[in-house]
Amino acid sequence: GENVEQHPSTLSVQEGDSAVIKCTYSDSASNYFPWYKQELGKRPQLIIDIRSNVGEKKDQRIAVTLNKTAKHFSLHITETQPEDSAVYFCAASNSGGGADGLTFGKGTHLIIQP
Amino acid sequence: EPEVTQTPSHQVTQMGQEVILRCVPISNHLYFYWYRQILGQKVEFLVSFYNNEISEKSEIFDDQFSVERPDGSNFTLKIRSTKLEDSAMYFCASRVSSAPSTDTQYFGPGTRLTVL
Numbered sequence: 282g283e284n285v286e287q288h289p290s291t292l293s294v295q296e297g298d299s300a301v302i303k304c305t306y307s308d309s310a311s312n313y314f315p316w317y318k319q320e321l322g323k324r325p326q327l328i329i330d331i332r333s334n335v336g337e338k339k340d341q342r343i344a345v346t347l348n349k350t351a352k353h354f355s356l357h358i359t360e361t362q363p364e365d366s367a368v369y370f371c372a373a374s375n376s377g378g379g380a381d382g383l384t385f386g387k388g389t390h391l392i393i394q395p
Numbered sequence: 396e397p398e399v400t401q402t403p404s405h406q407v408t409q410m411g412q413e414v415i416l417r418c419v420p421i422s423n424h425l426y427f428y429w430y431r432q433i434l435g436q437k438v439e440f441l442v443s444f445y446n447n448e449i450s451e452k453s454e455i456f457d458d459q460f461s462v463e464r465p466d467g468s469n470f471t472l473k474i475r476s477t478k479l480e481d482s483a484m485y486f487c488a489s490r491v492s493s494a495p496s497t498d499t500q501y502f503g504p505g506t507r508l509t510v511l
Contacts, residue, residue, distance in 0.1 A: 313498045317438075324486060324502040325438060332498070370438060376498040381490075382428065382440035382451050383500060 283308040285373050287386025295394050300361055302389045304371035305353040313376035314347060314354045315383070319368045328369075329356070332376075358391075366393045397421045399503035401487050407509045408477055416472045416506045418487030426490040427470045428500060429462065431455070431483040438486065444470065477510045484508075 284307040294300045306314075312333040317325035331338045331345045331354065338345050342361075347354040358365055368390050372383040400419045408414050420427050429441040442452045444462055461473045470489075474481055484507050488500040 315499070317502075324504045326502070327499055330498065372438075374498075381426070381498075382443050382453065383430075383438075384440065385438045387437045 283311055283373055283375075283384040285371060285384050285386040287371050287389060289389060290387065291390045291392070293392040293394055294361055296361055296363060298361055300356075300358045300365070300391055302356045302369055302371070302391070303353060304355070304373075304386050305351075306373040306384075307352065308373070308375070309352065310375045311373040311384075313374050313381070314345070315372050316343075316345060316356050317370045317372065317385075319370060319388075321367075325370060361391075361393050363393050363395060366391060399487055399489055399501050401485075401503040401506050403506060404504065405507045405509070407511065410479060410510055411476050414474050414477055414508065416474075416485050416487075416508070418470045418472075418503055419468050420470055420487065420489030421491070421501060422468070424489035424491045424501075426450075426492070426500075427462075427464070428488040428490070429472045430486045430488060430502075432486065432505075433483045441472070474508075477508075479510050482508055482510045 287304045315330035318328045319325045342359045344357040368388045370388045371386045374381045374383045402417045427444045430438050432438045440453050442456045443450045459475045463471050484505045486505045487503040490500045491497045
Protein backbone atom coordinates (compact mmCIF):
# COMPACT_ATOMS: atom_id res chain seq x y z
CA GLY A 282 0.00 0.00 0.00
CA GLU A 283 0.85 3.67 -0.13
CA ASN A 284 3.32 5.16 2.36
CA VAL A 285 3.68 8.91 2.81
CA GLU A 286 6.65 10.42 4.61
CA GLN A 287 6.53 14.05 5.77
CA HIS A 288 9.30 16.39 6.98
CA PRO A 289 9.95 18.22 9.16
CA SER A 290 7.82 17.22 12.12
CA THR A 291 8.15 20.72 13.59
CA LEU A 292 8.94 23.94 11.76
CA SER A 293 9.40 27.30 13.43
CA VAL A 294 9.66 30.41 11.26
CA GLN A 295 9.59 34.14 11.84
CA GLU A 296 6.41 35.93 10.87
CA GLY A 297 6.73 37.13 7.31
CA ASP A 298 9.22 34.43 6.31
CA SER A 299 8.45 31.46 4.08
CA ALA A 300 7.79 27.90 5.20
CA VAL A 301 8.32 24.73 3.17
CA ILE A 302 7.03 21.29 4.10
CA LYS A 303 8.05 18.23 2.08
CA CYS A 304 6.42 14.86 1.48
CA THR A 305 7.35 11.74 -0.42
CA TYR A 306 5.06 8.94 -1.51
CA SER A 307 5.72 5.37 -2.55
CA ASP A 308 2.88 4.28 -4.84
CA SER A 309 3.32 5.44 -8.43
CA ALA A 310 -0.43 4.92 -8.96
CA SER A 311 -1.22 7.81 -6.60
CA ASN A 312 -2.54 10.75 -8.58
CA TYR A 313 -4.09 13.12 -6.06
CA PHE A 314 -2.18 15.04 -3.38
CA PRO A 315 -4.10 17.27 -0.96
CA TRP A 316 -2.76 19.33 1.93
CA TYR A 317 -4.85 19.74 5.06
CA LYS A 318 -4.47 22.24 7.89
CA GLN A 319 -5.62 21.15 11.33
CA GLU A 320 -5.93 23.52 14.24
CA LEU A 321 -5.98 22.10 17.74
CA GLY A 322 -9.12 20.07 18.36
CA LYS A 323 -10.63 20.84 14.97
CA ARG A 324 -11.31 19.03 11.75
CA PRO A 325 -8.72 18.84 8.94
CA GLN A 326 -9.41 21.59 6.42
CA LEU A 327 -8.25 21.33 2.81
CA ILE A 328 -5.98 24.25 1.91
CA ILE A 329 -4.71 23.20 -1.51
CA ASP A 330 -4.45 20.10 -3.65
CA ILE A 331 -2.76 18.99 -6.84
CA ARG A 332 -3.30 16.21 -9.34
CA SER A 333 -0.54 14.28 -11.03
CA ASN A 334 -1.05 15.93 -14.42
CA VAL A 335 0.03 19.29 -12.95
CA GLY A 336 3.47 20.26 -11.68
CA GLU A 337 2.59 23.32 -9.64
CA LYS A 338 -0.47 25.07 -8.27
CA LYS A 339 -0.73 28.36 -6.45
CA ASP A 340 -3.45 30.01 -4.38
CA GLN A 341 -2.44 33.40 -2.98
CA ARG A 342 0.28 32.76 -0.36
CA ILE A 343 0.13 28.98 -0.71
CA ALA A 344 1.66 26.85 -3.44
CA VAL A 345 2.21 23.17 -3.99
CA THR A 346 4.76 21.56 -6.28
CA LEU A 347 4.80 17.95 -7.47
CA ASN A 348 7.67 15.93 -8.89
CA LYS A 349 6.20 12.66 -10.16
CA THR A 350 9.54 11.21 -11.16
CA ALA A 351 10.98 11.63 -7.69
CA LYS A 352 7.59 10.97 -6.04
CA HIS A 353 7.68 14.03 -3.87
CA PHE A 354 5.53 17.07 -3.35
CA SER A 355 5.95 20.19 -1.26
CA LEU A 356 3.86 22.90 0.36
CA HIS A 357 5.15 26.45 0.24
CA ILE A 358 3.67 29.21 2.40
CA THR A 359 4.98 32.72 1.80
CA GLU A 360 4.66 35.80 4.03
CA THR A 361 3.65 33.67 6.98
CA GLN A 362 1.17 35.08 9.50
CA PRO A 363 0.33 34.06 13.08
CA GLU A 364 -2.90 32.42 11.90
CA ASP A 365 -0.83 30.02 9.79
CA SER A 366 0.25 28.29 13.02
CA ALA A 367 -1.28 24.78 12.92
CA VAL A 368 -0.48 21.19 12.05
CA TYR A 369 -0.24 20.55 8.31
CA PHE A 370 -0.79 17.12 6.81
CA CYS A 371 0.04 15.99 3.32
CA ALA A 372 -1.83 13.05 1.82
CA ALA A 373 -1.93 10.91 -1.30
CA SER A 374 -4.52 8.74 -3.00
CA ASN A 375 -5.40 7.03 -6.23
CA SER A 376 -8.42 9.18 -6.86
CA GLY A 377 -10.92 7.79 -9.36
CA GLY A 378 -9.39 4.34 -9.18
CA GLY A 379 -11.91 3.05 -6.65
CA ALA A 380 -9.26 3.07 -3.93
CA ASP A 381 -9.26 6.70 -2.97
CA GLY A 382 -8.80 6.51 0.76
CA LEU A 383 -6.27 9.16 1.70
CA THR A 384 -2.92 8.08 3.12
CA PHE A 385 -1.65 10.85 5.35
CA GLY A 386 1.81 11.90 6.41
CA LYS A 387 2.59 12.27 10.11
CA GLY A 388 2.08 16.01 10.07
CA THR A 389 4.18 19.13 10.51
CA HIS A 390 3.60 21.43 13.44
CA LEU A 391 4.17 24.90 11.98
CA ILE A 392 4.93 27.61 14.54
CA ILE A 393 4.97 31.23 13.44
CA GLN A 394 7.12 33.31 15.75
CA PRO A 395 5.97 36.96 16.09
CA GLU B 396 -21.76 26.47 2.96
CA PRO B 397 -22.84 22.84 3.60
CA GLU B 398 -20.71 20.88 6.04
CA VAL B 399 -20.36 17.31 7.19
CA THR B 400 -21.80 16.90 10.68
CA GLN B 401 -21.10 14.21 13.28
CA THR B 402 -22.72 13.12 16.52
CA PRO B 403 -21.93 12.81 19.32
CA SER B 404 -18.94 15.12 19.70
CA HIS B 405 -17.64 12.99 22.56
CA GLN B 406 -18.51 9.42 23.46
CA VAL B 407 -17.28 7.64 26.57
CA THR B 408 -17.78 3.89 26.79
CA GLN B 409 -16.64 0.88 28.73
CA MET B 410 -14.33 -1.67 27.14
CA GLY B 411 -16.33 -4.40 25.41
CA GLN B 412 -19.35 -2.20 24.73
CA GLU B 413 -20.72 -1.44 21.29
CA VAL B 414 -20.69 2.12 19.99
CA ILE B 415 -22.25 3.73 16.96
CA LEU B 416 -20.82 6.94 15.59
CA ARG B 417 -23.07 8.96 13.33
CA CYS B 418 -22.36 11.21 10.40
CA VAL B 419 -24.47 13.27 8.05
CA PRO B 420 -22.50 13.80 4.83
CA ILE B 421 -23.04 16.79 2.57
CA SER B 422 -26.36 16.20 0.85
CA ASN B 423 -25.35 15.72 -2.79
CA HIS B 424 -22.21 13.72 -2.01
CA LEU B 425 -21.96 10.10 -3.08
CA TYR B 426 -18.72 8.87 -1.50
CA PHE B 427 -18.30 8.49 2.24
CA TYR B 428 -15.29 7.76 4.42
CA TRP B 429 -14.27 7.10 7.98
CA TYR B 430 -10.86 8.02 9.34
CA ARG B 431 -9.44 7.93 12.83
CA GLN B 432 -6.76 9.96 14.58
CA ILE B 433 -5.17 8.72 17.77
CA LEU B 434 -4.17 11.66 19.95
CA GLY B 435 -1.07 13.38 18.61
CA GLN B 436 -0.77 11.08 15.61
CA LYS B 437 -1.63 11.19 11.94
CA VAL B 438 -5.04 10.67 10.40
CA GLU B 439 -5.56 7.05 9.32
CA PHE B 440 -7.99 5.79 6.69
CA LEU B 441 -10.49 3.18 7.83
CA VAL B 442 -13.05 2.64 5.09
CA SER B 443 -14.72 4.13 2.03
CA PHE B 444 -18.33 3.54 0.99
CA TYR B 445 -20.18 4.05 -2.26
CA ASN B 446 -23.47 2.85 -3.67
CA ASN B 447 -24.35 1.11 -0.41
CA GLU B 448 -21.25 -0.99 -0.22
CA ILE B 449 -17.68 -0.81 1.00
CA SER B 450 -15.31 0.14 -1.83
CA GLU B 451 -12.06 0.04 0.12
CA LYS B 452 -10.96 -0.74 3.66
CA SER B 453 -7.68 -0.60 5.53
CA GLU B 454 -6.03 -3.18 7.75
CA ILE B 455 -7.41 -1.33 10.77
CA PHE B 456 -10.99 -1.99 9.64
CA ASP B 457 -11.32 -5.52 10.99
CA ASP B 458 -14.40 -7.58 11.87
CA GLN B 459 -15.10 -5.37 14.89
CA PHE B 460 -16.00 -2.50 12.59
CA SER B 461 -18.97 -2.09 10.29
CA VAL B 462 -20.51 0.77 8.33
CA GLU B 463 -24.02 1.43 7.20
CA ARG B 464 -26.10 4.01 5.42
CA PRO B 465 -29.42 3.31 7.13
CA ASP B 466 -31.31 6.06 5.34
CA GLY B 467 -30.79 8.80 2.80
CA SER B 468 -28.83 11.06 5.09
CA ASN B 469 -26.94 9.18 7.81
CA PHE B 470 -23.71 7.22 7.57
CA THR B 471 -22.70 5.23 10.64
CA LEU B 472 -19.62 3.48 11.98
CA LYS B 473 -20.22 0.69 14.48
CA ILE B 474 -17.56 -0.78 16.72
CA ARG B 475 -18.91 -4.04 18.10
CA SER B 476 -16.73 -4.63 21.15
CA THR B 477 -14.57 -1.63 21.95
CA LYS B 478 -10.98 -1.97 23.08
CA LEU B 479 -8.82 0.54 24.90
CA GLU B 480 -6.82 1.11 21.70
CA ASP B 481 -9.99 2.22 19.88
CA SER B 482 -9.78 5.49 21.81
CA ALA B 483 -9.29 8.14 19.14
CA MET B 484 -10.95 10.94 17.22
CA TYR B 485 -13.09 9.51 14.44
CA PHE B 486 -13.66 11.69 11.39
CA CYS B 487 -16.28 11.18 8.74
CA ALA B 488 -15.66 12.64 5.29
CA SER B 489 -17.59 12.88 2.07
CA ARG B 490 -16.90 13.57 -1.58
CA VAL B 491 -19.31 14.58 -4.27
CA SER B 492 -18.34 12.15 -7.05
CA SER B 493 -15.51 10.22 -8.65
CA ALA B 494 -14.85 12.79 -11.39
CA PRO B 495 -11.24 14.04 -11.40
CA SER B 496 -12.21 17.61 -10.65
CA THR B 497 -14.15 16.56 -7.56
CA ASP B 498 -11.45 14.83 -5.55
CA THR B 499 -11.89 16.89 -2.41
CA GLN B 500 -12.90 15.04 0.71
CA TYR B 501 -14.66 17.26 3.24
CA PHE B 502 -14.17 16.29 6.86
CA GLY B 503 -16.65 16.46 9.69
CA PRO B 504 -15.75 17.88 13.13
CA GLY B 505 -15.05 14.43 14.56
CA THR B 506 -16.27 12.28 17.43
CA ARG B 507 -13.84 11.78 20.28
CA LEU B 508 -14.21 8.19 21.48
CA THR B 509 -12.84 7.36 24.92
CA VAL B 510 -12.80 3.71 25.94
CA LEU B 511 -12.35 3.09 29.66
